[in-house]
Amino acid sequence: MTAEDKVKINKLPTGVPGLDEIVGGGIPEFSFNIIAGAPGSGKTTLAHQFVFTNATPERPALYFTVLGESAIKMLRYQQQYTFFDPSLLPESIRFINLSQVVLENNLGAVLEEITKEVTKSCPAVVVVDSFRTMVRAPQEGMDLQSFIQRLALFLASWQATTFLIGEYAEEELRDNPIFTVADGLFWLRQTTERNSIVRKLQIVKLRGQASVPGLHTFRITNAGVQAFSRTFGLTACRRNALGLKRLSFGIPEMDKMLDGGVREGDSVLVAGSSGTGKSVLATQFIAEGIRQGESGIVAVFEERPQAYAERAATLGLDLEKPQSEGTLEILYLRPLDLSVDETMHSILSAVQKIGAKRLVIDSLAGFEMALSPGFRADFRESLYRMIFALTGIGVTILSTVEVDESFIEFPFSTYSISFLTDDIIRLRYVSIDGQLRKIMTVIKMRGGNHAKDIREYEITNKGVVLLDTRLTEYQGLIGGLPVHTGRSGRHVGTLVDAEDEENG
């Protein structure tokens, strides 16, 4: 059977930003779905968003409320969301309360009532909220599974896309025969991690199409539920081929060390201890990009955008003008309970808005601190996804990371993330002649013949400036406590292997 021979399943928009991508393009038309989760996890709001997105006067939505939250209160609260459009009531969206039927009769009567209303209105969407409250008392005549089975058959025949909403605890997910009937099972989780609430959703099953597996963060704002896909909405994007272009730092000596500059689409890690000039280098990188017509994003976590721009101005770098011209955006992301996915969403939106080619994350430590404690455990994995996604669309990322200065080892990062990066530039202090001086070296450069030099540099009012001599008269520079060998310093004319120099 060819693709053309197969029945086409229409996909209905969920009305939930980010969720369409997670479910594989939309909710399959005429599917029978269950939204499960603990109270307060956003089930009703999610269903409302779907209803308000898909209901029309010709094919309305029937929203059956049963026991539990009173319909008046539900409408009172739901209308606070921006998606709630009262003009759709009651022609396109009809709320029908079944509590009396449930209290006075059995499930057979409930089914009969739903059947009657559906037959009368021919709805495109049917929601039963909450179907689980119907079976608090022992039932005569029909059990819940039979009820669900018959309801599913009936509503599919009547061409309705259906959502049943139910309160379920995590442990009830296994071996529940009710869930086998459903075409789609959406599980909403809400957990408390120290002082933060972490919300995640999972598409446990969805027949007929491939959804993005795993747990996806979501947030409930005044716009309703907003989901953040683990793939950041980039599953449909083709990965860019590796770029040949080299991106300059605006520091000629440093570009030389990098074999002409950072390769486009690379992820660069600038590691060093406090005060070594990581942020200065990052600022020069972004400013040089703007000077060359490459828009940029700076995600800052440790200082506000204004302070960041003012500090850049002391280096002679104007970040105000590109911001006003729309070629630079400085994002301040520090609400302390973010997920990486939300942060990514903010960054990605900014990248897409201004067509950014360069992204600076300053710093990874600040980034981690901005996350909800529950997400910090997944920080490495999340970084991997983020870097993979962004570099895949051709964005060159420069991240700064603070490392504890050690005089017995030479760490690149406290996160063990060097494998995530294409290039690593290490900055560090060394003690020479009674001074605390600074050196830099390129540790790694994937696909490039970088210099092996250890170069001394200074931070001046022009930013990072590499001194024109290599410190060949010292051994043990990378340990921070070099020993003077008595040889005179050499000018940098050729790329000499630093290791050879180290060995004398």
Add this chain to the structure above:
Amino acid sequence: MTIPPEIRDLAQRLLTYEAAVDTNSRPAEPAILRVYEKLRQSLTVITGVASFQSLACRALVLAKSEDMGLGVVQIAADGSLQNFGEVEPQADIDMGQIGVYQANERGIILIARLLGLLHMFLGEVLILRLLRNAWPNATFDDRNSGNGRKA
């Protein structure tokens, strides 16, 4: 807790509209009962019987605090209005027309209290949408609004 003038005005318009529409077909049933019944039918579908009944009871308590003459009126378990026809005019007033006037006034108070509660819980826009559904041919023109509201 007083009734906002616009809510009272809306209740009055509903009663006036209903009185004008149906005087020939069912003259024996007061407009207040027809207005109340339409509201009950329309809202019970959305809220359920129990929810509407409790809302109506609260409205009646508020109305009674405003007019003791509503003392005999009750809300049945299904939310329907009972004994409104037995509402007596005040003892010191014996003119027939005054009695009719008082029944209308008490009807306005009760409906206004019910609309007031709905207004407080659901807001003006949603209430007008629901009223439009119950009275599809009526016009609820808001003279206080620059935009105006049409049913």
